[in-house]
Amino acid sequence: MLSQFSYQRAASIKEAAEAASRPDVRILAGGTDLLGCLRNQVLQANRLVSLNGLSALKGIRQGPGGGLRLGALTTLTEIAEHRQILDSYSVLAQAAASVGSPQLRNQGTLGGNLCQRPRCWYFRGDFKCRRKGGDTCFAEGGDSQLHCIFGGASCYMVHPSDTAPALVALDAKVSITGRRGTRLVPLSSFFVLPADSLVKETVLQPGEIVTEILLDPPQPGARSAYRKVRERGAFDFALAGAAIVVAMAEGKVRTARVVLSGVAPVPWRSTDAEKTIIGKPLDAAVAVAAAAAAVKGASPLADNGYKVPLVRGILEETLTALAA
Amino acid sequence: MRKSIRERESRTGLSRRRFFNSVASGAAEAAILTVPGAVAAEAAVGQAADGNMVKTVLDINGRSHSLSVEPRWTLLYVLRDRLGLMGTKASCERGECGACTVLIDGAARYACMTLAVEATGAEITTVEGLMRGEELGPVQQAFVEEDAFQCGHCTSGQVVSVEALLRKTPQPSIEQIREGVSGNVCRCGAYANIFRAVQKAAELRKGGR
Structure with missing residues (x-):
């Protein structure tokens, strides 16, 4: 049984934002992360504010000039099956389809997928780690098979989202509403490294709510893919993955975004890999060079050195597939 | 409490x-x-x-x-x-x-x-809602016929997932079947029979059962 909390079904985004500005209040969307956190007592809540009565946050709308506006409450199943996303933003459809299980995708929302808490087994377990106000990262001297190889400092979590790297690769923007109004943030600036905060994973301030994710119109000649490697074939988080968006012109890569999942506390953009492929034809030699560039600077912990060759393999394979 | x-x-x-x-x-x-x-x-x-x-x-x-x-x-x-x-x-x-x-x-x-x-x-x-009156529904019947369980604890969850799968995809491929029940763990490892039961259930449904 979960601990006691009261329940409020918000009648407006403003009402939800006002209620959620209190520290003992949690926002409820799909609930697939929140209820697990409450059950494991990773989080406490005296009140849940449900967004599920807010139809303005649901569904997929056409954006200006051929882009899309994805309501924060859109389920991952809706994202994975949407015709236009499948056709023009494959990386996002593939990422959404790779999340959890059919049940979790029917329930979990896009906004919730971006705002989910870390899956580190120490954070989720009965350990008072730095992210829970303690003074120790237990992964530093403990079991670190699933931890980060980039961007760690004092905390070595990996960001668990699959849709986040896809949306960073698509240069999406996130619309955030709080008590003082609405702001638009590039998703590439939405996530926070441990060096900047040890207690939160996003730039959201108390009371701020993700309401919408905005996709620009697809670039001409765009190709994209998300590749995720897990310990089992389904129903699991990424050991490592890559979201790649390239735009081709006259047989060469004109623009590229390479964003890694499962290897850093935030979706990890590799500008070194991008520089390696921009201006080149997409072939096996370029794929190998980009993969090598992507893992430069990796600093594995005791148990996760396997992620370095894994990332290289994922990038070689995915870039080669995109070349075809 | x-x-x-x-x-x-x-x-x-x-x-x-x-x-x-x-x-x-x-x-x-x-x-x-x-x-x-x-x-x-x-x-x-x-x-x-x-x-x-x-x-x-x-x-x-x-x-x-x-x-x-x-x-x-x-x-x-x-x-x-x-x-x-x-x-x-x-x-x-x-x-x-x-x-x-x-x-x-x-x-x-x-x-x-x-x-x-x-x-x-x-x-x-x-x-319980997948019964046809006092008779088993097609997915339940298929699980019995294909012996798609051992201890039975995961079975009702499996049956409901298969029902959802077949409503959306009446004739699923083996890959679609595997994906359809990927959110249901069977510790006994009855997966092979579960996959056969899904195929059987698709036949029974097609036959109007």
Whole structure:
């Protein structure tokens, strides 16, 4: 049984934002992360504010000039099956389809997928780690098979989202509403490294709510893919993955975004890999060079050195597939 | 109230479970009208503890149930411990196993990760709701015919997931079948027979069963 909390079904985004500005209040969307956190007592809540009565946050709308506006409450199943996303933003459809299980995708929302808490087994377990106000990262001297190889400092979590790297690769923007109004943030600036905060994973301030994710119109000649490697074939988080968006012109890569999942506390953009492929034809030699560039600077912990060759393999394979 | 469903069942459970099974087998909906003493006492405690009960109406297997719920009660808890619908199984209670799978507005979801208060207004279908009167529905029948279980604990969740799969994809490929039941863990490892049962169920449904 979960601990006691009261329940409020918000009648407006403003009402939800006002209620959620209190520290003992949690926002409820799909609930697939929140209820697990409450059950494991990773989080406490005296009140849940449900967004599920807010139809303005649901569904997929056409954006200006051929882009899309994805309501924060859109389920991952809706994202994975949407015709236009499948056709023009494959990386996002593939990422959404790779999340959890059919049940979790029917329930979990896009906004919730971006705002989910870390899956580190120490954070989720009965350990008072730095992210829970303690003074120790237990992964530093403990079991670190699933931890980060980039961007760690004092905390070595990996960001668990699959849709986040896809949306960073698509240069999406996130619309955030709080008590003082609405702001638009590039998703590439939405996530926070441990060096900047040890207690939160996003730039959201108390009371701020993700309401919408905005996709620009697809670039001409765009190709994209998300590749995720897990310990089992389904129903699991990424050991490592890559979201790649390239735009081709006259047989060469004109623009590229390479964003890694499962290897850093935030979706990890590799500008070194991008520089390696921009201006080149997409072939096996370029794929190998980009993969090598992507893992430069990796600093594995005791148990996760396997992620370095894994990332290289994922990038070689995915870039080669995109070349075809 | 603070014990988990399993903890409480291990303490008081078998007799209650047997009671519910006997009550639920013919007419599950009767359970709400004949709540046993232990459950009624718990409801009173919940009400007294916080004065925080929310009146709700849940539409389950085509029947409306009016009841008061605590906001923290999951749909799983309400189905099993309040309404006596014991077909939906409680295992991990963290969205990691699939035993509690139900249909909510036709989509498979985990009842352990859904607050009952949030299911208000939705059409909820449990494994009991897949019966055709007193006969097994096609997916249930196929699981029996293909021997698609060993201990049986995951079976009702598997059956509900397969029902959701076949409603969306009446003739699934083997890959679609594997994906369709990928959110349901079977510790006995009956997967090969489960996959055959899905194919059998697709045939039975096509044949109008």
